[in-house]
Amino acid sequence: MLRIDAGGLHYRLLNQQIRDAVRNGETEFVLDNVNGQRYIGTGLESANIRITINGVPGNDLAAFMSGPEITVWGNAQDGVGNTMNAGKVVVHGAAGDVLGYGMRGGKLFIRGNVGYRVGIHMKEYRDMMPVLVVGGTAGAFFGEYMAGGRLVLLGLDRPDGAPLAGDYLGTGMHGGVIYLRGRPDESTLGKEVKLFDLDESDWAFLEPLLEEFCRYYGREFAEVRGADFCKLIPVSHRPYGRLYTP
Amino acid sequence: MRGYLPPEYLVHIDHGKCRRCGNCVRNCAFGALQFEHGAWQQIMRIFQHGQDDLQQVFDKIKENVPDRVVADHHKCVQCHYCVTHCPEGAISVQPNPLAYRGNYHWQPHHLKNIWLQAETGGKLLTGAGNDKTYFSYFDHMVLDACQVTNPSIDPLREPMELRTYLGSRPDALEFESGPDGPVLKTKLAPAVRLETPLVFAGMSYGAVSLNAHKALAMAAKACGILMNTGEGGLHTDLYPYADWIMVQVASGRFGIDPDYLRRGVAVEIKIGQGAKPGIGGHLPGEKVDEEVSRTRMIPVGSDALSPAPHHDIYSIEDLSQLIYALKEATEYTKPVAVKIAAVHNVAAIASGIARAGADIITIDGFRGGTGATPLIIRDHVGIPIEMALAAVDDRLRQEGIRNRVSLVASGGIRHSGDVAKAIALGADAVAIGTAALIAMGCRLCQKCYTGNCNWGIATQKPELTARLDPERAAERLVNLIRGWSLELKEILGALGLNAVESLRGSRLRLRGIGLSESDLRVLGIKNAGVGA
Numbered sequence: 001m002l003r004i005d006a007g008g009l010h011y012r013l014l015n016q017q018i019r020d021a022v023r024n025g026e027t028e029f030v031l032d033n034v035n036g037q038r039y040i041g042t043g044l045e046s047a048n049i050r051i052t053i054n055g056v057p058g059n060d061l062a063a064f065m066s067g068p069e070i071t072v073w074g075n076a077q078d079g080v081g082n083t084m085n086a087g088k089v090v091v092h093g094a095a096g097d098v099l100g101y102g103m104r105g106g107k108l109f110i111r112g113n114v115g116y117r118v119g120i121h122m123k124e125y126r127d128m129m130p131v132l133v134v135g136g137t138a139g140a141f142f143g144e145y146m147a148g149g150r151l152v153l154l155g156l157d158r159p160d161g162a163p164l165a166g167d168y169l170g171t172g173m174h175g176g177v178i179y180l181r182g183r184p185d186e187s188t189l190g191k192e193v194k195l196f197d198l199d200e201s202d203w204a205f206l207e208p209l210l211e212e213f214c215r216y217y218g219r220e221f222a223e224v225r226g227a228d229f230c231k232l233i234p235v236s237h238r239p240y241g242r243l244y245t246p
Numbered sequence: 247m248r249g250y251l252p253p254e255y256l257v258h259i260d261h262g263k264c265r266r267c268g269n270c271v272r273n274c275a276f277g278a279l280q281f282e283h284g285a286w287q288q289i290m291r292i293f294q295h296g297q298d299d300l301q302q303v304f305d306k307i308k309e310n311v312p313d314r315v316v317a318d319h320h321k322c323v324q325c326h327y328c329v330t331h332c333p334e335g336a337i338s339v340q341p342n343p344l345a346y347r348g349n350y351h352w353q354p355h356h357l358k359n360i361w362l363q364a365e366t367g368g369k370l371l372t373g374a375g376n377d378k379t380y381f382s383y384f385d386h387m388v389l390d391a392c393q394v395t396n397p398s399i400d401p402l403r404e405p406m407e408l409r410t411y412l413g414s415r416p417d418a419l420e421f422e423s424g425p426d427g428p429v430l431k432t433k434l435a436p437a438v439r440l441e442t443p444l445v446f447a448g449m450s451y452g453a454v455s456l457n458a459h460k461a462l463a464m465a466a467k468a469c470g471i472l473m474n475t476g477e478g479g480l481h482t483d484l485y486p487y488a489d490w491i492m493v494q495v496a497s498g499r500f501g502i503d504p505d506y507l508r509r510g511v512a513v514e515i516k517i518g519q520g521a522k523p524g525i526g527g528h529l530p531g532e533k534v535d536e537e538v539s540r541t542r543m544i545p546v547g548s549d550a551l552s553p554a555p556h557h558d559i560y561s562i563e564d565l566s567q568l569i570y571a572l573k574e575a576t577e578y579t580k581p582v583a584v585k586i587a588a589v590h591n592v593a594a595i596a597s598g599i600a601r602a603g604a605d606i607i608t609i610d611g612f613r614g615g616t617g618a619t620p621l622i623i624r625d626h627v628g629i630p631i632e633m634a635l636a637a638v639d640d641r642l643r644q645e646g647i648r649n650r651v652s653l654v655a656s657g658g659i660r661h662s663g664d665v666a667k668a669i670a671l672g673a674d675a676v677a678i679g680t681a682a683l684i685a686m687g688c689r690l691c692q693k694c695y696t697g698n699c700n701w702g703i704a705t706q707k708p709e710l711t712a713r714l715d716p717e718r719a720a721e722r723l724v725n726l727i728r729g730w731s732l733e734l735k736e737i738l739g740a741l742g743l744n745a746v747e748s749l750r751g752s753r754l755r756l757r758g759i760g761l762s763e764s765d766l767r768v769l770g771i772k773n774a775g776v777g778a
Contacts, residue, residue, distance in 0.1 A: 011574075012574075015574055019577065038567070038570070038571075038574075039574040042571055042575050043504045043507070043574060043575030043577075045504050045505075060567060063571045064502070064507065065504075066503055066504050078558075079558055079567065079571075082558060082571065083495075083499045083502055085503045085504065098557060098558045101558045102498070102499030102502070104499075117557050121499065121551075121553065121557065123543075123544055124545070125544055126545075128543075141557075145551060145557075147544065147548065147551070148544075148545070148548075172551070172553075174548075174549060174551065175548060242368070243368055244369050244370075244371045245362050245366040245368040245369065245370050245371065
C-alpha cells in the first residue's frame with residue numbers, strides 16, 4: 001500500500017506519483033489531506049487498483065478511467081466519472097456538476113446531493129452499462145441527452161417540499177432508464193420522456209443496487225426500498241427523427 | 247410526391263450509343279435510372295452470373311427486348327457516377343434549363359427551397375461546404391516573387407524545407423554547458439512532425455466510409471502527415487497508422503477510452519466546425535451498422551447525437567479542465583489541439599484557448615465542409631478563414647503568446663496557392679477535407695447526408711462502400727499531397743525562401759487586389775502596387 005500526503009502537492013505531481021507507482025505494480029493507494037487536486041484516477045486502466053481519498057478531490061476525478069475503484073471520504077467536485085469506461089467511485093458526501101458525462105461503463109455512488117447537468121449523455125454498449133446512484137437530490141438537466149445506462153435518484157433526507165430534481169429532467173433522452181424514489185412534478189420533465197411504474201425486471205436490477213448503496217452508506221435497505229419508485233424512459237429512440245426535409 | 251418542385255438536372259441517355267448493359271441502373275443509389283419496362287432488368291437478374299453457354303441467348307434477347315434506360319430526372323443529384331462509369335459514354339447530365347422569370351432578389355434556389363419546405367415542413371439539410379457567392383479573399387490576394395535585386399531559388403537544385411512541427415513552443419530557450427558543448431535545458435512540449443504543412447481535416451467514420459478512412463490513414467502515413475478521426479472512434483483496421491492519426495474528442499464522446507487517447511499521436515477537442523458553428527451532430531441510426539457501432543461504442547441502429555456544446559465546457563476555464571484531463575490521461579506526451587469554427591469573436595476566443603493550455607488551434611472557416619448540416623447554418627453562419635486567421639495571428643502576436651500554439655487553418659482550401667496564402671497570413675499548417683474527398687472521387691453533389699454516396703465515400707451501404715478501393719484512393723491522395731508540396735516549393739523558391747517557416751505569418755509577401763481599406767486592415771496586408 002502506498003500512502004501519499006497530498007497536502008500542498010500540485011495535482012500534476014500527485015498523479016505522476018500514482019502513475020509511477022502503478023507502473024511499478026502498486027495497487028493500493030491512500031491519499032491523505034486531498035484538497036482540490038484535479039484528475040485523480042484520470043486515465044488509469046487497471047481493474048485491481050484501489051484508491052482511498054481522505055479529503056475533497058478536485059474536478060474530473062476518474063475521468064476516462066477504466067477499471068479502478070475509488071472511495072472518497074469527503075465531498076467530490078465537478079466532473080466525477082467524465083467519459084468513464086469502467087470501475088467504481090464511491091463518494092461519502094455530496095458532489096458537484098456534470099457527473100458521469102458521456103460515461104460508458106462502471107458505477108458512481110454519491111451519498112448526498114449532486115449539482116446540475118448530472119448524467120448527461122450517458123451511454124451503454126454491449127455488456128457495458130454505466131450506473132450512477134445519487135442518495136440526495138439533483139439540480140436541473142439530470143439525465144439530459146441520455147443515450148443509455150441507469151441513473152438512480154433517491155432524494156433521501158431532503159427537507160419537506162424540496163424537489164427531487166430540478167427542471168428539464170431527462171430532456172433529449174433517447175436511451176437508458178432514470179429511476180426515481182418519489183414522483184417528480186410532471187412540469188419538470190423533458191418532453192421526450194414519460195413516467196412509468198416499475199415492473200419485476202426493474203426491481204431485479206434495482207434491489208441489488210440499493211443493497212449496495214445501503215452497504216456503503218450504512219442505511220437501512222427496508223427504509224430506502226420502502227417508498228414509491230417510478231421510472232423515466234424515453235418515448236422515442238429517435239426524438240429528432242422528423243425535423244428534416246428528405 | 248413532386249409538388250411544385252421541378253427537377254434540378256436533366257439526364258440525357260444517347261440511345262444510339264446505349265447497349266443496355268444496365269451498369270447505370272444498378273449503380274445509381276439515388277434510383278434516378280431505370281429500364282423503361284423493367285423486362286431487361288428481370289432478364290439481367292436471371293443471367294446475373296453470365297454463364298458462357300447462355301451468352302448467345304443473352305445476346306439474342308438483348309436485341310429483341312424493346313427496353314431502354316429512362317431517367318427520373320427528379321432523383322438525379324449530378325454526382326456523375328453514371329457519366330464516369332458508362333462504358334459507352336452514353337450519359338450526360340445538364341442543369342435543367344427551365345427558365346424562371348428573372349428576379350435578382352428571388353433566385354431559383356430560394357423558390358425551390360420554399361417549395362420543398364412547403365411540402366415537408368422540415369429543416370433543409372445539406373452536405374459539403376458553403377457554396378454561395380460570398381466574396382473570396384483568397385482570390386483577391388496575390389503572392390510576391392523575387393526579381394533582380396534578390397535572387398529566387400530553384401527548388402529542383404537547392405534544398406527546400408517543408409517540414410513543419412505542430413505544438414507549443416517555449417517563450418525562450420535556456421542552455422547549460424555540458425562536456426560536448428551547450429545542452430538544451432528548457433523542456434520542450436510534445437510536438438507532431440509533418441513532412442509538409444498539410445493535414446487531413448477531421449471526418450468521422452460514420453460520416454465517411456471505412457474505406458475512405460483507411461485511404462486517408464494510408465496516405466497520411468505515406469506522406470508523413472496526419473489524418474484526423476473526427477468524432478467517430480478509431481477502427482481497429484487503422485491501428486497500424488496510429489502514429490499518423492490525430493484522435494478527436496467531441497461533445498458526444500463517441501469511441502473514447504484511455505486506449506483511444508493513447509493510440510493517437512495528438513488529441514483534438516472539437517468545439518465547432520466551419521460548416522455548422524454552434525451546431526451539434528446527428529448520425530442517424532440507419533448509418534450505425536455493426537462496424538460503426540463497434541468503433542463508436544454505441545448500440546447498432548441507435549442515433550448518435552453530439553450535443554451542440556460539450557456539456558462539461560461552458561467557459562475557457564472548463565475548456566482548460568478538459569485540455570489538462572486529456573494531458574493527464576496521455577501523460578503529457580501528446581499535443582492537445584482545440585478546433586473551433588471561425589466566428590466573429592474568434593481572436594479573443596483563440597487567445598483564451600491558447601491560455602487554456604492548448605498546443606494547437608484549428609480554425610475552420612465558413613467554407614468548411616460537413617457530412618450533414620442545416621443549409622441555413624452552413625450558408626449564413628461564420629466568417630471566412632482568411633479574415634479569422636489574420637485576426638487570430640494578430641491577436642496572439644499582440645499578446646505575446648503566438649509561440650504557445652500552432653495554428654491550423656481550414657475551410658475551403660482548394661489548391662497550393664490557398665495553402666501558401668494561408669501560411670503567409672499566419673497558419674502553421676492547413677487542413678484539407680473537401681479537397682481530399684474530391685481527390686477520391688467526390689463531385690460535390692452535397693448529398694452526403696442521404697447516405698447514398700455513389701462514390702462510396704459518404705455512405706455505409708456495403709454495395710456502395712465497396713466501390714472505393716482504399717489502396718487506389720490512398721494513391722490519389724498521396725499524389726495530391728505530392729503535387730501540392732511540389733508547388734509549395736515552387737512558390738517558396740520564387741519568394742526567395744528555402745523554408746516554409748520563413749513564409750509563416752510573413753504578410754509582407756501578400757498584396758490585396760480590389761479589397762477595401764478595412765479588408766486590407768483586417769488581413770494586415772498592403773494593396774497591390776504598394777511597395778515594401
